[in-house]
Amino acid sequence: MFTGIVEERGEVVEVTATDDGRRLRITGGAVVEDLQHGQSVSVSGACLTVERAEPGEWFEVFLAEETVAKTYLGEVGEGDVVNLERAMRADDRLDGHFVQGHVDTVTEITDIREVGEDWVFEFAVPEGYDQYVVEKGSVGLDGISLTIADRDEETFSVAIIPTTYEVTNFGEKSIGDPVHFEADVIAKYVETLIEGYR
Secondary structure (H helix, E strand, O other), rough: OEOOOOOEEEEEEEEEEEEEOEEEEEOHHHHHHOOOOOOOOEEOOOEEEEEEEEOOOOEEEEHHHHHHOOOOOOOOOOOOEEEEEEEEOOOOOOOOOOOOOOOOOEEEEEEEEEEEEEEEEEEOOOOOOOHHHHOEEEEEOOOEEEEEEEOOEEEEEEEEOOOHHHHOHHHHHHOOOEEEEEEOOHHHHHHHHHHHHO
16 A cells, blocks of 8 residues: 655666566665565556565566556666655555555546646546546546546646656656556445445
8 A cells, every 4th residue: 555655766777578577677765775575666656566676776576467458567668767655654644645556547648737836737537437537536647646636528637746746757757658547446445335326
């Protein structure tokens, strides 16, 4: 479980293809300091397991076929920037919202506008997830906990403050780039619970 408060950007420094997936080696700062084998880490919103780590330098994760199919991590290459967040502890503050790291699908950036010191990023509403995209609702985008500022039939937008722009990979993004989308898990549970009353 994660909060969606990205700790830092990491860099993919090595990609190895395997028969049943691919392996990424990622460098970073504070996040990499204490990562160990078996721990969970959010890589641009995808919850992955650390296979190997050199504390303070790098860690490696394996992308199974399911992860490659559901995310854009199957397309990342050396030099690409990813968002990193360590799993939350039971005694942590929850500054964002509950983010599982279970990417639902991939959406696309349709517009980027600078508004004063902030930015407005617009995304396509993913097919089949329309009911989870509500104004002022929470959404996980590349592992970032964000509030939906506005939406219409085909798109929704979020406001990105300077800190988020600097700390996350959104500062590297362009129109047309893919972004991981995770719907609010609480909304999913509520939908399941009321299913029988419809």
